[in-house]
Amino acid sequence: MGEECMLEKQLVEESIRQSGLPCHALRDLLSIGVCPRCIFRLFGVHGDVYSCLSLSSSLLWSVLDLSNGHEEATDCKVHEGSSSPQDLKVGPEFCVVCWGILQLSYDEQAQQTFDLVASTAQLVKGEGFEIDSFSLEVSVPPIILGNERSVWLYMKKRYGSESRFQDKFFSGSISVKDALRFSITKSLEEMLAVKVAVRSFHIRFTYTHSDASSKISLVQGSRTDGHKKQKRGDKELLEGIDASDLEINKESFGLDIAEQDRIFQVPPAKVNQPCKVTTLCYRTPVYVGGRYLKYSRNVSQTRWIIDEERMGETSVEEIIGNLTLSILKADSYKFHAAGREDIDVRMLGSGRPFLVEIANARSLSSHTEFAELQEKINNLEPRIVRVKNLKEVGVDAWTILQQGEAEKQKQYAALVWISRSLEDEDLKCMSSIKEMDIIQRTPIRVLHRRSPLERKRMIHWMRAERIHGSKQFFILHLCTQAGTYIKEFVHGDLGRTHPNLGSILGCRAEILQLDVTDVKMDCFNS
Incomplete structure (x- = not known):
């Protein structure tokens, strides 16, 4: 023995x-x-x-x-x-x-x-x-x-x-x-x-x-x-x-x-x-958080397929998710963000907070790996999506994201056309608006997938910026409660949003281009 x-x-x-x-x-x-x-x-x-x-x-x-x-x-x-x-x-x-x-x-x-x-x-x-x-x-x-x-x-x-x-x-x-x-x-x-x-x-x-x-x-x-x-x-x-x-x-x-x-x-x-x-x-899920910027007006936030036909070039979800999956050698991922922008809306400024939930990662995550991942995403050609402050976050970040989607403030910049000439009084009127409540019924464009409800939202402030050489176009900067439909606030959506910019100015108003410039959530800053 x-x-x-x-x-x-x-x-x-x-x-x-x-x-x-x-x-x-x-x-x-x-x-x-x-x-x-x-x-x-x-x-x-x-x-x-x-x-x-x-x-x-x-x-x-x-x-x-x-x-x-x-x-x-x-x-x-x-x-x-x-x-x-x-x-x-x-x-x-x-x-x-x-x-x-x-x-x-x-x-x-x-x-x-x-x-x-x-x-x-x-x-x-x-x-x-x-x-x-x-x-x-x-x-x-x-x-x-x-x-x-x-x-x-x-x-x-x-x-x-x-x-x-x-x-x-x-x-x-x-x-x-x-x-x-x-x-x-x-x-x-x-x-x-x-x-x-x-x-x-x-x-x-x-x-x-x-x-x-x-x-x-x-x-x-x-x-x-x-x-x-x-x-x-x-x-x-x-x-x-x-x-x-x-x-x-x-x-x-x-x-x-x-x-x-x-x-x-x-x-x-x-x-x-x-x-x-x-x-x-x-391995229990790994949560990768950060902020993304989207520079293209033909890229959706998430994968968008209708009747087996892709809408847009690609998606923020796929660009970030697929590379994260590859770096961490995982089985699958889920993409979560603090709200969403339309496919034709750019996400600029500080970027939109997001989470990628990674299932069964084989690789141990580290600061070096996240730095490598951020660099790979930001160097992709064409440069239509960029990320910042990429890091591993705790599961509590998911709760913070959900709260931010409904409770935080978001800032926008919009190219607006009105049916008459812009006057100095219009500029003063828009600048004077502070903490204004509006009522929005579910927009016509999303009624097929959203419940027909009335939602109370707040416009925290607005200001208008003239465009040199133009009388009917201007840049509208505004800060609103998260969840506000910005396009509908401008044109009124056939009266389903009230008051709206058109009713305030007493004319027709349309958004030609819209950008998100800031989503305030401190936990996703560097």
Whole structure:
């Protein structure tokens, strides 16, 4: 036996000694097919014993001096009809409680070799994830709770007179999920060269078993027998139970003891097929924020396809999103912005705040990467979109964006035509307007996709700037509440916006060109 195996055997011996586990009970549980990790967790044993790679039934038998079927103590007898240590080596059998979840590697007669730790490390590296830490998530079949209760009933029937085996003798037990974490965390940390921490990268194990579904059906049938109507949602509720989150007691699964004994064999039946595990590696979304400027009047904010025909040259969303996806080596993205401008409206000045929600990024984000990303976007030809202040932001930035879309101020510059000559009195009139309320019914141009509502908005201020050599054209600068329809405020939208610039000046008014010049949101500044 190698030095490492000797050390692990000593650790098992020490765990048994310090925990005061009864020899006869350990032998008995081994004989009915409970794996060592389940034995230790059911008795509430903590420590490094779970991470022993060589921890197996044969090792525990040898620690108990039973590797040759030898019985040396009168208080350590295996129950009649149980398997001997030699019998346990025949055929691929798995733990009758965890159904192989805590048997981390096996090959024997299963015609395959499976090693949970090695396969997980290979998956993480194979998918190209760069990680600085990881967290473990585990989902197990709820029916394992019934297996634990079967063992509880078995031990109570055999050893109920002993103080250790009273009603609550499993009350300090460790869940299968926690025991699995204890078992593999150290090895995974070594293989991945990083530590466990509550961070953005997650490894999720989802265990399923075909027999679990059939037993759930039996439980469901027993819970509804004798009732005229089946309680809606019972099966879904049961399937949502996590075995490790429930106390093992006589009311498990809402069945009486007789029904539980009928469904869950005591002791549990032998298991020839282990749980199937699906391993998923993923990173929680990365949020990249900044401000964008749009210089073209033929570029939409988001991808715009009507009847399979693209509207405009491209979109701000695609330019920024696709490059971000490439740099961070992610699966997909979602683009969010603080409001939107029409395809024919430029976004100038300070730019419009935006977020790109990046799903499952393989690359660790850094200041250098964001600087590289910003440079790539800004150097694209033709230069129709530019970004600034690009950086990683927290998920709370999404809430700030939503608030800004409805509550913040936005500034515009518009080229306006009126049906008569612009007078000095008109300039004074527009400049005198401060904090003016307007009512806007949903514009005709968006009625096909917006609810027909009346919205109260505010014009904070306006000022007009003459254009040299022109009597009917001028530049209108205005600051409004976010969500104001600027084109409709100028021309009135057949009276659906009131008051409007045309009614204020007493003439027809039209916008020929419109630019957004400022969207005030301090959190997206540099």
